[in-house]
Amino acid sequence: MKFHQIGATLALAAVLATASGCKDFYATNVNPLYPTSTTLNNLLPITQVSMASGLGDNVGGLSQYTMGIMQQLYSTRGIGNFLQTGDSFGSPWAEFYNTMLPNNEIIINQGTTEAQWGYVGIAQLQKAYVYSQMVDMWGDIPYSEALQGVANLAPRFDKDSEIYNGTTDGKVKGLFTLIDEGLANIAKAPSSTTLGRADLIYGGSLDKWARFGRTLKLKLYNQIRKTNSPSAVAAQVTPLLAAQLIEEGGDLQLAYKNSLSPDTRNPGAVVDYGPSPENRIGRYFYEDMKAKSDPRMRYYFFNQVPEGVAVTQQDYINENFVTVRPGSTGLYTSSASTANVQTLQGLYPIGGRYDDGKGNPSANSRPQAKYEAPQRLLTYYSRKFTEAELQLMVLNNVPAARAALVAGLNAAFNKVNTIAAADGSPLMTTTQINNYLNRNNTNLNASGPLNRFDRATTNEDRLEVIMYEKYVASFGFGPDVYTDFRRTGHPRIRVSQDIVTASPTRSGLLPDDGTTLSTGMFPNRLYYPTNDLILNPNSPRTQAPQNSRIFWDL
Template sequence: MKFKHIIYTCGLAGLISVAGGCNKFVDINTDPNNPTTADLALLLPSTEVSMAANMYQLNSGTGTFMQHTVSSAALSRYQQAGTSFDDSWNGFYSQTLNDLETVIKSGTEEEQWGYVAIAKMEKAYLVSLMVDMWGDIPYTESQKGQENVSPAFDKGAAIYESVLTLIDEGIADAGKVSAGTLIPATSDMIYNGAKSAWISMAKSLKLKLYNQIRLVDPARATTQIKALIADPSTLIGGTSNSNSLDYTFRFGAGQNPNNRHPWHRSEYGGGKNFYMCQSLIDLLFNADDPRLRYYVIRQNGTAGLNNSNNSNGYYGRNPGDGTASPADQSRRSTFGIYPAGGLYDNAPINNLPGTNQFLTNDGAIGSLKVVGVTDGSGAGIMPYITNAMVKFIRAEAALTLNTGDDARQNFRDGITASLASISTYASANGGAALSPALINSFADNLVNQYDAADAAGKLNLVMTQKYIANYGNGMEAYNDYRRTGLPVLRTLLSPLNTFPLRLYYSETELTANTSLGGNASQLQTAQQTTPVFWDK
């Protein structure tokens, strides 16, 4: 259960095509008539495409650690290898970061400050995420081409400082553009060039990073978060709890070239490579959570764990299960309509508790089928920073840092933002909308639990709801768990190692980078048990 993909950019909008094979990238900066000049209008959207495409392996692997899904039996048992995340590592460095540096350098020389601003913000997001995943990484000496083919590894804490400076630089560069649009809409696949949207993304990223360091520098985190929430209108979500400014990559629905969500391409084709994680299925089912019908689609109405025949069709795999997969590809559950662009499960569930209020069979008149390539649109999303995430961050910070924010209201807003986002997406892609009344009642029910909980219970509720809302972004769930230990994960059936505190480096990097000397193997082994700098 391991996948690699070929990524091509094509067309003015930077369409993507991904298929099985080795990871390659055709850089649209390559102009046979003028190879030294970067076309910023084409190069910037290609960085947005390559970042999303190269995140596939990283997202699926961390999602497996966090029991969102099962992409690999080995990773489900906490066993990493030098190839576990090498596609993401190599692609980020050779494609995304390399092209972002070109945009920043050429844009600065040409005084194209809108391009520079967006590239700096995108780079800040990606580099901070790489620190979160791997800890120490090449940074100050990287992206120098043949000048330095073996860049030294910088400490994660120092890189975070550089990233925070880079965000401020990006905001300042955006301020040099008087118009409300930083660049033409066709050159930005995320926000269509909207200046206010990118500034909201940048400030929300700062909020995320300062909350991330709260364990190691609580005073600074508190001060900076208070400053950011003093004007919540400048953050994603604003004061109206709107999802319109979510920092999200949207895949396409095309098949030739194939630019669909990678999970859809993997599971709605000829075979099945993933399992849905049984612990997430059970969490949603037992919590009467309506998101289950959106996250997971059943292919069989009675299939159950271990390919049994007397369950309700929610057949996944327990974390840490090392047994061989049976012949079950037409029976196991798979990715639903959100976020992969698959099918919405509108078939009756045969053993729902009669006390359920939200996950019910009301209006469930559909039937189940073995999913195929023509099912669903595939036009899924990759959620990087969303309104729901921002609200849960604010709730966490209020509970742990006493920022003066309203933890209870942010908790509720995060829940409604999550359900509203899923509902809006599903209704536009062949699924069913969740009524505002249901969303509000569901949120009220959880707020009642919040009110009855002690301080530890309140934080557990916040982090559990964030964990559920983060489905589709395993990296953020992985960050949250290492920082808080929440939610409590299911005990593995047959672990091969301890829970990984960092990801393994690309074996290509460790083999080729001479700056590591003879310490490469020890460095790799230490990744499993060495916390990142903000984790203690």
């Protein structure tokens, strides 16, 4: 956080004055510099828009950074070459500590005073979710002493494991305890609440929030499973596997709409379909999907070059797919030289265009899009892939793992079709989906996921199938993909050969064909913003080494 941070009320004023994405999302008649009152129904949407912005697939969100690390995207920002500095992640860090978390804390404190237990429970679950993501990215962070305004301008950085699990002396309340408190407050809230439209995610449905809370708890137990014995993990997750979790259609996500006043468009599409697209598509991510004849490609990637039209003088060309290889320094790497031909993020991740093969009808401007795809955060398909991992690696139940994998795959395809239907784009057919799921090829890599799973001879090989499919389904939300890779070594990704050499203890890294360049090593964690290390005397003062690991990364 910025440690010259002002008190909570003025933090709200700063949000209303400066956070255009939040301000545009809902009309407010409050004077941003001198608010006369603070109401919970004004605060809740601020926290939700800010949460999606800080984590999401946009220029300042963690998703674009982490999708770059995981080779799904590439941009000319340094992290695309595995080069990070103390300025790399200031935007999402500030989004959380200056906007989302302070306003969320007001909801908890004021809601408790007003006995508005629905608001309190939701805010506690949001707090647990955002802090878990921050620990997964940075490790030790301000937590137990944070969000106190002028009462504590220099909060300590709590240990990552203690933020998750808490301490026996009670000085650090762990995330699992916070989730339990949130669920308890939701349970005691009246069935009819005043949440309504203030809740941009679930429309005031406390049942859906409770399902999210239990799913989040399952997710976090799974993420730290290697820190406990299999029997302990089994005892933790077995009751949750039988509980009411996120259902299909009950994803934690923020919806966007194509409106300019107020501006409610998907911010990732606004930039990538603007004059200077920010992101290119990862070459190997595309090639793997193509090798498997994945029918989701037309929803994931929009090729500006029409099918059958030759394109030359670009850094990487694969038929009408055009991108830039990480680290390339040639003539065709700048935004100006690629803007009109490069493949863009498509309909599914950011509300861009469905690829009908006709390309961009206007060669001198960006194609038009609706900008309406939601920012996905925690989904039903992710829940099922998590269940598949737990059944396989903790409960050693291969048939149950396969069944959960099938459910996750079907849910992932349904999610794409749901977004396509809302856009008015063609849907994938049952035949197309089944052909992908069950394809049998002598080349194992070109076979469908169920065939690859059934042909696997070890649980690690089966886990590779689960995690690859989760990786592909999660395109558009990078933090969990990055976390999954570090804690499991799956799915295997191709990176430049010097990255493999510089990261000898990092499993899952495969050398590419030698045509890309990178700097440094694979980062096991993200750098703190330099200003926060300088201004806070209780900070670590120096960056943790890039090869040091988050506590669950064993």
